[in-house]
Amino acid sequence: MNLNHYNTILNTIPANIKLVVVSKMHPIEQIQCLYDAGQRVFGENRPQELKAKYEALPKDIEWHFIGHLQTNKIKYIAPFVSLIHSIDQFSLLQEVNRYAAKNNRIIPCLLEFFIAQETSKFGFSMKECEKMLHHPDFLSLKNVKIIGVMGMATFTDNKTQIREEFKMLRCYFDQLKNRYFSDDPDFKEISMGMSDDYEIAIMEKSTMVRVGSAIFAL
Ligand SMILES: *Cc1c(COP(=O)(O)O)cnc(C)c1O
Secondary structure, eight states: OOHHHHHHHHHHSOTTSEEEEEOTTOOHHHHHHHHHTTOOEEEESOHHHHHHHHHHSOTTOEEEEOSOOOGGGHHHHTTTOSEEEEEOSHHHHHHHHHHHHHTTOOEEEEEEEOOSSOTTOOOBOHHHHHHHHHSGGGGGOOSEEEEEEEEOOOSSSOHHHHHHHHHHHHHHHHHHHHHTOTTOTTOOEEEOOOTTTHHHHHHTTOSEEEEOHHHHOO
16 A cells, blocks of 8 residues: 555645545555554445454544445444445435434434536435425435435546536535534535545535545556
8 A cells, every 4th residue: 555645635735624534445454554544534335344444444534435335234333333425315315314223323424415427426405405405304304314425426537627617616605514514513515526526625615525435546
């Protein structure tokens, strides 16, 4: 494991922005190496893989779930996950709430928004999201805590387009903050930015970047 990439990236990220090291598909030894270098926040996108890594590695790691989550797999991560970035449907949030209650926990969650020009990506539209927020059952969810939003930009070289998409996510965050979460200091996270676009995301006021391949590159 070459720590130069990690150190370089860490040095370009302002201290108030959280670096989530996306360790999916990378072995436990490499994660341990980054842990030894001081990294404590890791992201994974497969529930079983996440569970196995949680069990094998130090318990003060903050594990984030970042991928599309199927309801039948929530059980693998509900006992320990620190943040789910990818709530993309009301029914998923309801199921996460159910498993969190079973584990006597309150699980922090981000609402994923669809901001890209790619049909393969997941996420709410503002309209769908507001429909959920107005639903009477939404307020009865006591074991999940919405702390912000997440989004993925289009996979493209067009930096202007990426920047516009991040601006859009920022705008969704501001609207939700003003309309629904103005009294809630915990609603403050904007998870955007990956290896190829985290610098643009930081310019657009990301609070959390999810970086994988740029750190694990040889
Ligand atoms: C894989 C993944 C990342 C990290 O992508 P890199 O390009 O490897 O930095 C970030 N977010 C999500 C949701 C991912 O699935």
